[in-house]
Amino acid sequence: MRTKVEKLFAYQEDRIIDTIDIINQNLLKTVFIINENKILIGIVSDGDIRRAILKNIPLTEPIKKIMNKNPLVAKIGIPEDEVLNILLKKNIQIIPILDNKRRVVEYYHITDFIKEKYLKKSVREVVDLKETKKILVTGGAGYIGSQLIRILLESGYSVRVLDKLTFGKESVEELLQNPNFELIEGDYTKIEDLIPCLRNVYSIIHLAAIVGDPASKVDPELTEEINFYGVKILAEFCKYYEIDRLIFISTCSVYGASNNELLTEHSPLNPISLYAKTKLKAEKALIELSCEELDVCILRLGTVFGWSYRMRFDLVVNLLTALSIKNKKISIFSSKQWRPFIHVKDVGYAILNVLNQPPENISGQIFNIGKDENNFQIEEIGKIMKNIFSDIKVIQVEDKEDNRSYRVSFKKVNKKLGFVPKYSLEDGIREIADILKKENINFKDMKYSNYKQFQHGIFESIAFFE
Ligand SMILES: NC(=O)c1ccc[n+]([C@@H]2O[C@H](COP(=O)([O-])OP(=O)(O)OC[C@H]3O[C@@H](n4cnc5c(N)ncnc54)[C@H](O)[C@@H]3O)[C@@H](O)[C@H]2O)c1
Numbered sequence: 451m452r453t454k455v456e457k458l459f460a461y462q463e464d465r466i467i468d469t470i471d472i473i474n475q476n477l478l479k480t481v482f483i484i485n486e487n488k489i490l491i492g493i494v495s496d497g498d499i500r501r502a503i504l505k506n507i508p509l510t511e512p513i514k515k516i517m518n519k520n521p522l523v524a525k526i527g528i529p530e531d532e533v534l535n536i537l538l539k540k541n542i543q544i545i546p547i548l549d550n551k552r553r554v555v556e557y558y559h560i561t562d563f564i565k566e567k568y569l570k571k572s573v574r575e576v577v578d579l580k581e582t583k584k585i586l587v588t589g590g591a592g593y594i595g596s597q598l599i600r601i602l603l604e605s606g607y608s609v610r611v612l613d614k615l616t617f618g619k620e621s622v623e624e625l626l627q628n629p630n631f632e633l634i635e636g637d638y639t640k641i642e643d644l645i646p647c648l649r650n651v652y653s654i655i656h657l658a659a660i661v662g663d664p665a666s667k668v669d670p671e672l673t674e675e676i677n678f679y680g681v682k683i684l685a686e687f688c689k690y691y692e693i694d695r696l697i698f699i700s701t702c703s704v705y706g707a708s709n710n711e712l713l714t715e716h717s718p719l720n721p722i723s724l725y726a727k728t729k730l731k732a733e734k735a736l737i738e739l740s741c742e743e744l745d746v747c748i749l750r751l752g753t754v755f756g757w758s759y760r761m762r763f764d765l766v767v768n769l770l771t772a773l774s775i776k777n778k779k780i781s782i783f784s785s786k787q788w789r790p791f792i793h794v795k796d797v798g799y800a801i802l803n804v805l806n807q808p809p810e811n812i813s814g815q816i817f818n819i820g821k822d823e824n825n826f827q828i829e830e831i832g833k834i835m836k837n838i839f840s841d842i843k844v845i846q847v848e849d850k851e852d853n854r855s856y857r858v859s860f861k862k863v864n865k866k867l868g869f870v871p872k873y874s875l876e877d878g879i880r881e882i883a884d885i886l887k888k889e890n891i892n893f894k895d896m897k898y899s900n901y902k903q904f905q906h907g908i909f910e911s912i913a914f915f916e
Contacts, residue, residue, distance in 0.1 A: 455557055458482050462491055462514035469513045470499055477686075480544050482554050483517045489552045492517030500674065523548050526555055534563045538642055543683075560641060561690055584608040585805070586651045588638045588684075589658030594699070594797050596621035596759035598655065601798035603630055607805075612638050612647045613658065617897055621760035639680035644687060653695040654688060655801055656681065659729075662764065663703075664901035666725035677728035678735070685739045685746070695745045695812075696736070697804055699797075702750045702790055702818060704730045705856040710788060712825075712859040715750075715816045722854050737814060745813035747804050752790030752820045752858065754797055756878035757885055763898040767791060767875060770831065771882045772893035774839040781845045785829035787855035792820045793873035803869045817863040821871050825857045831875070838879055 453476045460469045460481045472481050479496040494517045502516045503509075522540060524533055526549050537545060537560050547556035583606060590599050590611030599609045599622065610632040611622060625631040636643030638658050659677050660666050666673040681698065688696050705713050706720035721727045733748050740746035755767035763769050766789075773780045792800075800819045804812055826834075832844045863869045886893070 452562075453478060455482075455554055458557070459484050459488075459554070460494075460513055461485070462517075463512050465510050466499065466502060466507070466513050466516060467509040469494060470509070473499060478544055478557075478559055481513070482546055482557075483513055484554070487551075488554075490521075490523065490546060490548060490554050492519045493521040493546070494518070497675075497679070501671070504670070521546070523552075524558075526550075530558075530563070533558045537563070541640060541642070543641075561686055584610060584651050586610050586612060586647055586654045588612050588654065588656050590655075591615055591619055591622050591633070591760060592617065592657060592661070593758045593760050593762045593765075594754060594794055595657045597794045598657075598798040598801055599625070599631070600759075601795070601802055602805075603628065605802055608632075610634065610647060610651065612636055612643065617760050621758075638684060639676055641683070641687075644684070648687060648691040648693065651691070651693055653697065653805060654684070654693055655697045655699070655805075656684060657699050659699075660900075661725070662900045663723040663725045664764075666723065666728070668901070670724055673724055673728055677725070678731045681732040682735045682739075685736055685744070688744050689739070689741075693744065695747070695805070695809075697801060698732065698736055698746065698748045699801075700729045700733050700748050700750045700816075701726060702752045702820075702856060702858050703854065704733070704750065705858065707853045708856050710855065710857055712822065712857050713818075714859045715818060715862055733816070737816075740814040745809045747812040747814075748816040749800060749804065749819045750816065750858075751797055752792045752818075752824065754794050755791055755875065755882075756794040756873065757881050758794045761891075761898050762900065763893040764900055766828075767831065767878060768882060769893075770835055771879045772886060774835050774842045775883055775886045776893065778839075778841055779843045779845065780832065780835060781847050782828055782832040783847050784855075785827065785832070785846050785848070787828050788825055788857040789828065790818075790820045790825045790856070790858040790860075791875055792824060792871055793878050796820075796871035796873055799872070800863070800869050803867055807867060811867065817867065818858050818860050819863055819869070819871075820858065820860045821864065822858075822860055824871065824875065826875065834875055834879070838876065838883070 458481055460472055460483055462483050462485055469481050473479055473496050481494045482490055483492040485491050494513055498516050523546050526547050543560045545558050546554045549555050585602055585607050587595055587599055587609060589595050591613040602609050608630040612634045614637050615635050622633055634647055638644050660673045703726040704719050704721045706722040708720060721730050736746045753766060763772050770780045836844050
């Protein structure tokens with residue numbers, strides 16, 4: 451139901467903290483700031499509040515201090531087509547409509563148009579979308595995506611990838627001739643890139659993100675935009691475009707620092723990094739939006755390993771394997787900490803499993819993805835490496851800064867969905883080792899690391915977890 455415009459009003463002298471309540475209670479995440487004569491003097495979005503918090507502005511300050519004083523507005527009587535044009539061109543979601551005294555009488559939100567105009571005319575041309583079996587994979591050219599899309603194609607699905615191609619398109623290039631595959635270069639958070647991709651799509655698998663702790667810290671605001679706000683917008687559009695299913699790929703790092711008990715989907719959450727925090731916020735927003743028309747399912751992955759068409763050598767098992775082959779020496783940090791691991795192909799099979807489930811098994815549900823035996827203490831990984839590569843030197847380094855440790859239970863996905871991963875850590879290590887021995891690959895090349903600013907010296911000795 452449309453929010454009444456009066457519910458979006460706050461006065462310029464109201465405190466920021468009071469306005470947060472108004473923002474949280476309306477799905478539009480916006481407040482119109484008015485003066486005592488009810489004249490519009492600014493707009494505040496949840497992004498403005500977030501920026502104020504990041505800048506340490508006290509929440510007891512008046513809201514006028516952080517408002518956008520020059521928002522885009524439209525005059526009453528403006529044709530709807532013109533409004534839509536402004537929203538799309540300026541990439542904004544909401545525009546207030548003013549009377550001749552600059553009082554807000556109405557507003558338009560982008561979704562008002564989606565429902566009315568695009569949906570009926572162009573998106574639902576095909577009657578039974580299940581028949582088309584078309585899946586949109588955001589971030590499909592990445593490490594997980596480039597394995598997943600091949601598994602989907604082999605299983606008879608049609609695949610459309612929307613990806614910014616941050617790491618290039620090499621990983622999907624050979625698929626471009628396949629009539630069931632489509633690659634669209636674009637940013638899923640940009641409405642004009644996203645909307646054409648939703649056409650005739652039956653399910654969405656959302657992988658696009660700024661991935662990993664170090665990469666997420668480079669530009670925290672962008673990380674929030676892509677890993678959290680974008681996800682909320684995506685889910686809203688899913689509803690308007692009558693997409694049946696949204697599978698969101700999250701991370702077991704939302705469990706963060708915990709004791710060594712096996713953690714289930716109901717265990718307390720304690721995310722430490724910005725990456726994990728944004729993923730958790732997105733999870734919560736999605737669970738709220740899950741409904742009869744849109745099945746939302748959240749999959750929490752452990753740290754992924756194994757070979758892929760867009761390779762990552764910034765993930766712990768992959769990096770340690772490369773260092774074992776190339777340097778004959780590995781450093782093991784935080785050796786007593788627990789982490790779950792999963793092979794990249796098993797991630798693809800898990801997603802396929804969820805895609806094929808009836809709604810009642812997955813809708814509004816969170817699943818840890820993996821198997822209990824694939825929880826390891828970091829020092830055990832060192833031992834496994836030493837068993838496979840007997841000629842390497844393993845150096846133990848204590849890392850006091852990183853206090854994350856989590857052992858995860860995978861009973862729910864094993865029992866409820868019948869999903870059990872096939873590959874062991876050894877399988878993944880041997881497969882990468884074989885390729886590195888055969889091919890001339892510079893694993894230190896920045897294209898294999900999500901944190902591009904890393905210098906080679908540092909990169910050599912640090913392994914990451916997701
Ligand atoms: N790899 C892991 O160990 C791991 C573990 C847990 C969860 N995950 C999750 O799995 C997903 C994929 O991770 P990955 O390892 O394949 O990472 P990746 O960095 O290899 O892939 C991410 C892809 O998303 C694309 N992308 C980023 N922002 C985009 C945007 N705004 N619009 C369109 N495309 C965009 C990038 O170009 C890239 O191709 C992420 O959501 C990540 O949080 C990964």
